[in-house]
Amino acid sequence: xPLSISGDSPNFTSATLxxxxxxxxxxAGTPTGVGVLTSGTAVASTSGTSIDFTSIPSWVKRITVLxxxxxxxxxxxxxxxxxxxxxxxxxxxxxxxxxxxxxATSTTGFVVGQMANTTLTFQGVVTINSFGSNIWTxxxxxxxxxxxxxxSGGFVTNIGGxxxxxxxxxxxxxxxxxxxSINILYE
Amino acid sequence: xxxxIVVDVQTGxxxxxxxxxxxxxxxxxAIAVQAEASAETPAETPAETPAETPxxxxxxx
Numbered sequence: 001x002p003l004s005i006s007g008d009s010p011n012f013t014s015a016t017l018x019x020x021x022x023x024x025x026x027x028a029g030t031p032t033g034v035g036v037l038t039s040g041t042a043v044a045s046t047s048g049t050s051i052d053f054t055s056i057p058s059w060v061k062r063i064t065v066l067x068x069x070x071x072x073x074x075x076x077x078x079x080x081x082x083x084x085x086x087x088x089x090x091x092x093x094x095x096x097x098x099x100x101x102x103x104a105t106s107t108t109g110f111v112v113g114q115m116a117n118t119t120l121t122f123q124g125v126v127t128i129n130s131f132g133s134n135i136w137t138x139x140x141x142x143x144x145x146x147x148x149x150x151x152s153g154g155f156v157t158n159i160g161g162x163x164x165x166x167x168x169x170x171x172x173x174x175x176x177x178x179x180x181s182i183n184i185l186y187e
Numbered sequence: 188x189x190x191x192i193v194v195d196v197q198t199g200x201x202x203x204x205x206x207x208x209x210x211x212x213x214x215x216x217a218i219a220v221q222a223e224a225s226a227e228t229p230a231e232t233p234a235e236t237p238a239e240t241p242x243x244x245x246x247x248x
Contacts, residue, residue, distance in 0.1 A: 040196040048192040048203065049214070055197040174217050177192075184196065 030059040035187055042183035045070045049176055050169035052088075053184050058162045061130040064185040065168065067113075067142055071121035074175030078113030079106055080126060080168050082136055084161035095138065095154025106171050110138040112152045115170070121145045121179050126152060128166065134158045189214050 027036065040053055056063065065080055072078070077097070081088045096105040099114050113122045126140030137155040144150065168182055189206045206214060 038196075041194050041199040041201060043192055043194050043201050045192075048190050050191040052191060052193045053196050054193055055195045057197075172217065172221070174214055174221065176189075186196070 037185055037187045040184040040186065042066075042068075042181050045168070045177040045180045045182045047177060049173060050167050051177065051182050052165055052167045054165045056164050056166070056186055058164065060163065060186045062187050063128045063163075063166055065112075065126045065128070065140075065166065066183045066185070067122045067124055067126075067180065068182070069121045069123055069145070069180035070113075070168075070177065070182055071119070071179035072115060072170060072175040073118055073178045074170065074172070075115045075117060076170035076172035076175045077104055077106070077111050077115050078122065078168070079109035079111045079171050080128065080138065080166055081109040082128060082156060082159060082163050083165040083167060084159055085164055086161070088165065088167050089156065089159045092157040092159070093154060094156075095152065097150050097152045099150045100148050106154075108171065109167075109169070110152065110154045110156070111171060112138075112140060112150070113142050113144075114150050115175075119145075122150070123180075130163075131155070134160065134162070136163065 043051060045051055070078070079095070081090060081093075083089055090108050093107050093109055094105075095107075095110045096103060097111050097114055102114070104111060104114060110126070110128065112126050122142040122144055124140065124142035126138060126142070128136055128138045131137050135155065135158060137153075139153045140151075142150045142152070166184065189211060190203050191206075193202050193204050194200070195202075
C-alpha cells in the first residue's frame, strides 16, 4: 500500500504522520524532539585494565553505564573516563564518592566505586550527561556485594571536542577486571 | 601482554586490544612503583579488641 501523507501539498512542510508504524527505523541525522534510547553491547568485564565503548554518536546527550557484578583484582577505586576522537581525556575532572565510612575523590576520571578489597563487586548505574560546551557531568549509585552503597558525582571541564567514547577503568589504571559485565545505554 | 576490551557501539564488535610497547612500559613502571610503595608501608597491626567483662547475674530479691 502506498504511503499517504496529508498536509500542505505539494511541499509537505507541515505534513503530519498519524499513528504510523515504523519498522526498524534508522536515524541518519540528529534526532530532535524525540528520545531514542539505544543499548550498546554487554561485554564481560573479566579481563583487561579497561573497558572502552567507542563510536558513540555525536548527537548523544546522556550515557548510562550499567554495572553487573563488576570487580577487579586490586584495590584501586573504579572510575569512568570520557573521550574524543583523539583519545581518552584523563585530566580536568572533579569527582567524588561517598560511602558508609569514607569518601574519595579523583581528578583523572569520574570515580564511581570504592574498592576496599579484591572480593568486592559492584552493581548499579552511573549516568554521564552533557552540560553543553563539551562539559559533562556524572552521577550514580552503585551497590557493593557486601551491601554497602557508593554514591558518586562529578564533572569534567571542556573535553576539547565531541564525546565519542567512554572508558571504565580504575584510578590507578593497572588493576585488571575479573568479574561481571558492563553495558551502556545512550540517548 | 596487558590489554583492554573495546566495544564498538555501532557495530557491536568486541575486540581485545593489546597494549602498545609504550603503554606496556608505562604499565610496568606503574606496577614497579606500587610494589615499592607497598614494600615501604609497614603492615598494619590489627587493633586489639578489649575482652568483654561478663556481667554477673544479680540476685534481686
